[in-house]
Amino acid sequence: MVSMKKHSEMTRRQFVTASAAGLALGGLAHGAVAMQAEAAPLNDQPARGPSRVIIDTDPGVDDALALLLAMRSPELKIEGITAVAGNVPLELTLPNALRMVEIAGRNDIPVAAGAKRPLLRRLVTATYAHGENGLGGAVFPEPKRTPVDEPAAAFIRQTVRKYPGEITLLTIGPLTNIAAALSSDAELARMVRRLVMMGGSLSGGNITPAAEFNVYVDPEAARIVFQSGIPITMVGLDVTRKTSLTDEHVRVLEAEQNPVSQAAAKIARNAINHNRDRGFLVGPNMHDSLAVAGFLDPAILEFQDYYVDVETTGELTAGETLGYSPTVGDLRRRPGTEKEAATNMPIRGSAPTLASTRTSPVLRENFVPNAKVAVGVNSTRFFDLLIGRLSGKH
Ligand SMILES: [Ca+2]
Numbered sequence: 553m554v555s556m557k558k559h560s561e562m563t564r565r566q567f568v569t570a571s572a573a574g575l576a577l578g579g580l581a582h583g584a585v586a587m588q589a590e591a592a593p594l595n596d597q598p599a600r601g602p603s604r605v606i607i608d609t610d611p612g613v614d615d616a617l618a619l620l621l622a623m624r625s626p627e628l629k630i631e632g633i634t635a636v637a638g639n640v641p642l643e644l645t646l647p648n649a650l651r652m653v654e655i656a657g658r659n660d661i662p663v664a665a666g667a668k669r670p671l672l673r674r675l676v677t678a679t680y681a682h683g684e685n686g687l688g689g690a691v692f693p694e695p696k697r698t699p700v701d702e703p704a705a706a707f708i709r710q711t712v713r714k715y716p717g718e719i720t721l722l723t724i725g726p727l728t729n730i731a732a733a734l735s736s737d738a739e740l741a742r743m744v745r746r747l748v749m750m751g752g753s754l755s756g757g758n759i760t761p762a763a764e765f766n767v768y769v770d771p772e773a774a775r776i777v778f779q780s781g782i783p784i785t786m787v788g789l790d791v792t793r794k795t796s797l798t799d800e801h802v803r804v805l806e807a808e809q810n811p812v813s814q815a816a817a818k819i820a821r822n823a824i825n826h827n828r829d830r831g832f833l834v835g836p837n838m839h840d841s842l843a844v845a846g847f848l849d850p851a852i853l854e855f856q857d858y859y860v861d862v863e864t865t866g867e868l869t870a871g872e873t874l875g876y877s878p879t880v881g882d883l884r885r886r887p888g889t890e891k892e893a894a895t896n897m898p899i900r901g902s903a904p905t906l907a908s909t910r911t912s913p914v915l916r917e918n919f920v921p922n923a924k925v926a927v928g929v930n931s932t933r934f935f936d937l938l939i940g941r942l943s944g945k946h
Contacts, residue, residue, distance in 0.1 A: 610638030
């Protein structure tokens, strides 16, 4: 792993490359980061006042609306926004993040440039869904603001260390920046209050039948995050695909004459048209803003505890998120026997091949949840919050 001192002398490129190499050599499941689950957590302290958050993002149509929602929400103290490559390359996600900060008039929020590519893979983008500029073709002026000097991973590390036990990471893109930060500092995971992600799915993917886009782009990074010991809230396709933006929502935004509502309307209008042109009957889904909204108002989502891990070696399935639980599906037990079921449930990997001398890997001896996975959504309540805040009506 890369030491902190060494890190400060490295460029972002060198750092990400070194982290990825270290992870590959160390074995993802058994690296220093995975061990942090055993350390005393600082993340069970009661919250006081607005929640300190860092938003990691790849804008992205629904990222843009999620950022505007977050910046209009007094419940959040946004310590920084970090951009990552994903929906479109970093050369676009970074200026798009800066544009949203300017539109919201929130020049107090620092923006940091993050990873240009996933830890170990070539970047796959989603211009098919977000247009060539990442904002569904909605055009805004070049931003005047510039990012801070620190690369995103260093910014995340410094900020979490500045407020140990207080920072919630709101991640609405591939998890490359977060994994790089965790890999640079073995103590960091236990200082993070919680990580709320838009990502993953327990009910099939969107970019492949198995994988949701954010996890697909950087499955190794996602695996580091899920195994980090940070309490995770996973808001995945299981709920986000139940949220469809409508013409009526956009009309409400168009009617309000303030910069955030007008910008949101422009992005949303383009996204709806783009979706319709491609023949879709519903949508677009508001993936990222649902994760932010669910953090603002937990009553929007319904959760179930799972142990979530990420497929990283599948030829067809890399980026699939697997949710283990002794209390769902055929594994459900009579009331009163759940505890025994959890104790007797090893978390298994795939069966060994004939050529292998290994036995079937047991990732954990018994069931311990690492994530609260959103399994139900009150879509009306969500859109009331989203459109209400973006329009400035409430
Ligand atoms: Ca995103």
